[in-house]
Amino acid sequence: MTNTALAEPIRGWDPIAETNGLTASKVKSRLVLDCKKILNDLASCNRVILTWVPGHSGVPGNEEADRLARLGSIGYPIGPEPILGVPYSMGVSTMKELLNKEFEKSWQEAPETVH
Template sequence: MQGQPPIRQQHGSEHQKLYLEVKADPILGMPTDVMVPKYSFKKNFEIRILDREEWNNGPPITAQNMWYTDGSRIEQGAGAGIYGVRPETKICLSLGRFATVFQAEVAAIQGCAREIIGQGAARQSIAMYSDSQAALKAIGSMQVCSRLVWDCVKALQELGSRNKLTLAWVPGHKGHKGNEEADSLAREGAGRALIGPEPFCGIAKTHVRASIDEWMDGKSREWWRNLPQQR
C-alpha cells in the first residue's frame, strides 16, 4: 500500500532497536580481551605439567630463583598473588570486579615475570610454579587469541631470553608452602579495591556471553508477561 514503509525497513528498525538495547549494557561497551589470533612458535621458556606423584618429596624442579603464582576471585573482585622463595618476596595485586579466575592466574604469571625482570635477573635458572593448568596451556599454545595471554607470553619471552626459565604446574591446596603463600596473597588482593580504571584487562568472552544471556532471559520474561492469558 502507498505510504506504508517497506517490510525490509520495518525489520531493519526492529533489529537496530534490539542492537541498541543490547549495546546499552555497560559490560558490552568495555574493551574486550579477545584479539585477532597471533602466533608464537618459538618459546624462550619451557612449560611442564607435572604428575602429582612427582611432588611427593617437594618441588621436583630446583632452581636458583623459585617463584609461585596464584589467582583468586571472590564476590568483591579478583586478585593475583606472587611469592618468591629466595629472597622471600610477597606481592598481592587487585584486579578489580571484572577479571575472571583464569585472567587472574595469567596476570599473576605476567606480574611475576615483570618482577623478576625488574630485579635484573640474568643467566639464572628460574622456576615459576602455577596451580592453573589452563593458564599454563594457554601460555604454551602456538596460537593466542587473548590480549592478556599475549602480553604474558611477551614478558616470559623477555625473561627467558636472558635466563633458563621453566614454568611448571603445582597441585593446588595440597600443603605446598609456596603455593599456599601465593593463594593467600591472591585472596588478599581480591579483597582490595582496584586503584585505577575498570576493567583491569579486557572483558573475557564469558562475561560477554553472560550479559547477552541475561538480557535474553529478561526479554523472554517480559514478552511472556505481556502476552494475554499466559500463566
C-alpha cells in the same frame, strides 16, 4: 623463547594451560599475551622452567600465592580481561539491533524519503 619452548615444560603438567592459551600459537587474551611476553623477556637472559603445582598442597611459594590471590580478590577487579565476560555472539546481535534501530530512526527522520 618460542611457543614450543614455553609449551614443553607445561604440557605434561598442566593441561589447563593449553585450554587457557598459554601454549597456543595464536593468543586471543591480552593477559595471556602479556604473560608470554614477560616469560619470553625473562627467558632471553635466564633459564625459565614453568612447573604446575597442585593448589593447597603445602608448597610455601604456592601458599603465599594463594594468600595474595585471596587478598587481591577482595578489591575491585582490574586488568585487561572483561570483569563479566560477554559472549561474542551476544555482542554481534546487540550491535546489529542497535544499527537497525539507528537506520530505522534515520529513515523515519529523513525529510526527503517517502514513508
